[in-house]
Amino acid sequence: xxxxxxxxxxxxxxxxxxVVRALIxxxxxxxxxxxxxxxxxxLVGLPVEIVRGDLRYFDSVDRAVNGCDEVYxxxxxxxxxxxxxxxxxxxxxxxTQHVIRAAANAGVSRIVHTSTVGALGIPHGGVGRxxxxxxxxxxxxxxxxxxxxxxxxxLEAARTGAPVVIVNPSTPIGALDLKPTPTGRIIVDFLNxxxxxxxxxxxxxxxxxxxxxxxxxxxxxxxxxxxxxxGGDNLTLREFLExxxxxxxLPAPKMRIPYAxxxxxxxxxxxxxxxxxxxxxxxxxxxxxxxxxxxxxxSSKARAELGYSxxxxxxxxxxxxxxxxxxGTARSAA
Numbered sequence: 001x002x003x004x005x006x007x008x009x010x011x012x013x014x015x016x017x018x019v020v021r022a023l024i025x026x027x028x029x030x031x032x033x034x035x036x037x038x039x040x041x042x043l044v045g046l047p048v049e050i051v052r053g054d055l056r057y058f059d060s061v062d063r064a065v066n067g068c069d070e071v072y073x074x075x076x077x078x079x080x081x082x083x084x085x086x087x088x089x090x091x092x093x094x095x096t097q098h099v100i101r102a103a104a105n106a107g108v109s110r111i112v113h114t115s116t117v118g119a120l121g122i123p124h125g126g127v128g129r130x131x132x133x134x135x136x137x138x139x140x141x142x143x144x145x146x147x148x149x150x151x152x153x154x155l156e157a158a159r160t161g162a163p164v165v166i167v168n169p170s171t172p173i174g175a176l177d178l179k180p181t182p183t184g185r186i187i188v189d190f191l192n193x194x195x196x197x198x199x200x201x202x203x204x205x206x207x208x209x210x211x212x213x214x215x216x217x218x219x220x221x222x223x224x225x226x227x228x229x230x231g232g233d234n235l236t237l238r239e240f241l242e243x244x245x246x247x248x249x250l251p252a253p254k255m256r257i258p259y260a261x262x263x264x265x266x267x268x269x270x271x272x273x274x275x276x277x278x279x280x281x282x283x284x285x286x287x288x289x290x291x292x293x294x295x296x297x298x299s300s301k302a303r304a305e306l307g308y309s310x311x312x313x314x315x316x317x318x319x320x321x322x323x324x325x326x327x328g329t330a331r332s333a334a
Contacts, residue, residue, distance in 0.1 A: 003027060003028060003029050004028045004029070004069040004070060005028070005029045005030075005031060005067060005068050005069050005070075006023050006028050006029070006030050006031070006068060006069065006070045006071070006072060007030075007031045007032075007033060007064055007065055007068040007070070007071045007072065007103075008020050008023070008030060008031070008032050008033070008072045008074055009032075009033045009055065009061075009064075009071075009072070009073050009074055009075035009095075009099060010033070010034070010073075010074040010075025010076065011030070011032030011033070011034065011043065011048065011072075011074065012032060012034045012038055012039060012040050012041075012042050012043055013042070013074065013075065014042075014172065014176060014177045014178065014179070014180075014181055014184075014208065015074055015114065015169065015172055015208060015211055015212065016032075016072075016074040016075065017042035017043060017176055018174070018176070018208050018209055018211065018212035019072050019074055019212045019215050019216075020032060020043065020046060020048060021046070021212065022209075022212040022213055022215070022216055023072075023216065024046060024047065024048075026216065028070075029049075030046075030047075030048045030049070031048065031049040031050075031051055031064065031068065032048050032049070032050050032051065033051050033052075033053050033055075033060075033061070033064040033075070034050060034051070034052060034053075035052070035053070035054055036052050036054075039178065041178065042176045042178055051063065051064045055075060055091050055094070055095025055096075055098060055099065056087075056090045056091055056094055056095060056098075057098075058098045058101070058102065061095070061098040061099055061102045062098075062102040062105075062106075064102075065099070065102040065103050065105075065106045065108070066106060067106075068103070068106065068108055069108060069109055070108055070109060070110045070111075070112070070219055071099060071103040071108050071110070071111045071112070072112045072114070072215055072219070073096060073099045073100070073111065073112065073113050073114060074114045074215075075091075075095065076091065076092050076114070076147065076150075077091040077092055077143075077146070078143060078181070079143060082142065085142040085146075088142055088143065088146050089142070089146050089149070091146075092143075092146035092147055092149070092150050093146055093149045093150050093153060095150075096113065096150040096153050096154060097153050097157075099111070099113075100113070100153070100154060100157045100162050100164060101157075103162070104157070104161070104162040104163070108163065109163060110163050110165060110219040110222075111162060111163055111164045111165070112164075112165050112166075112167060112215050112218050112219050112222070113150075113151070113154040113164055113165070113166045113167070114167055114169065114215070115147055115150065115151040115154070115166050115167065115168045115227070116144075116147050116168055116169060117168045117169065117170045117171075117204065117229060117231065117295060117297050118139075118143070118144045118147060118148075118295075119134065119139070119144065119147045119148040119150075119151045119168065120132055120134055120168060120227075120229070120297070121133045121134030121135075121138065122294075122295065122296070122297075126296075127234070127296045127297060127298045128229075128295075128296065128297045128298070129229070129297070129298050129301070130168070130226070130227040130228065130229060130301055134148070136148055136149065151166060151227075154166055155225060158224050158225035159225060163224050164224060164225065165218045165219065165222035165223070165224060165225075165226060165228070166218075166226065166227040166228070167211075167214060167215055167218050167222075167227075167228050167229075167230050167302075168227055168228065168229045168230065168297075169206065169211045169214075169230045169231070170203070170204035170205070170206050170229065170230065170231035170232065170295070170297055170299075171183050171203045171204055171205050171206065171295070172206050172207070172208035172211045172316075173187070173205060173206070173207065173208060173313065173316045173317060173320050174207055174208035174209060174316040174319045174320055174323075175208075175319040175320060175322070175323040176208075176323060177208075177320060177323065177324075178327075180324070180329070183203070183205075184320065184324070186240075187244065187317075187320050187321065187324060187330075188324050188329055188330050190241060190244050190248070190250065191248060191250065191321065191324060191325070191330035191331055192330055192331055193250070193331075195241075195253050196253055196255065197253050197255035197256065198237050198238065198241060198253050198255075198256060199237065199256070200236065200237060200238065200256050201236070201237050201294060201295070202234065202235065202236050202237065202294030202295055202296050203234075203235060203237065203240060203294075203295050204231040204232060204233065204234050204235075204295055204296055204297045205232050205233050205235055205240060205313050205316075206230065206231050206232030206233070206310055206313065206316075207232060207310060207311060207313055207315065207316035208316065209316070210230070210232065210308075210309075210310040210311060211230045213308075214228070214230035214302060214306065214308050214310075215230075217302075217306040217307055217308055218302075218306060220306075221305065221306045221307065222305070222306060223305070226305075228299075228301060228302040228305070228306060228308070229297050229298065229299045229301065229302055230299065230302055230308065230310075231297045231298070231299040231302075231310070232299070232310045232313055233312070233313050234294075234296040234297070236294070238252075238256075241253060243313070243314065243317060244317060244321075247314060247317050247318050247321060248321055
């Protein structure tokens, strides 16, 4: 049997490196598109081909796609605070258009576009699904707006014949969260005793390895032009912190911060960041505004159509804690 060649854009990132591992475990050859000077430490020791390029430039994307059988477009500019949003739209929207056009021209059998549950609608007080109505006007912040626009571009490409399947991961956790992601930062702050209080919100938490396997299932069994939520457990932030406490042996914060207080803190933190540090603040307005809505989602469509079967998140939490402590990002256990 001929081994397939799969391209993973952003294969050096948190979700991408786990997609790479899942493909290798399946026996596929893997090519990774990564920017010049990108950190490749998540891929150390893996038998992958690295192609340097930039999603913003079609020619470099076209070269990376050449000869591939499948494309997993995982790369994205994921920042919740930024001084200039233009590069984010060029990467997330323009880059998606480049990947799909190059892959369709090359005749690949499947293009899996990694979107986010942030691009989906959530009914008031309810649980979001793939068909819950949403609009660009409802998207909070440039990241969500750009990912919503990218998802719309992927849907349009599917309608015109491109073999695109869309996955919407929720909030992945686990090892190899190098940057870390905003959720990884919550875990790091918890482990470093830098979280004396919390804002009440809700998240859908999932093991990043389950998300990676969901990508492969989407390529194999997903219907062209369809969206699939790759989620796990719906938890309030308090419940999430209590699970962290149980696994880490550290106490969970008891004090809940009122939304207005958190918003005021974020306003001040952003002003200080823009005028003094020029680095992302501890809390951004986008993060606080996103916290007003519980991000609860239903993965039953992916379970039914793809055979997606996420496990309990405790193993992923333990893997994240061990990773952050081993890298020195978080304090070791007392």
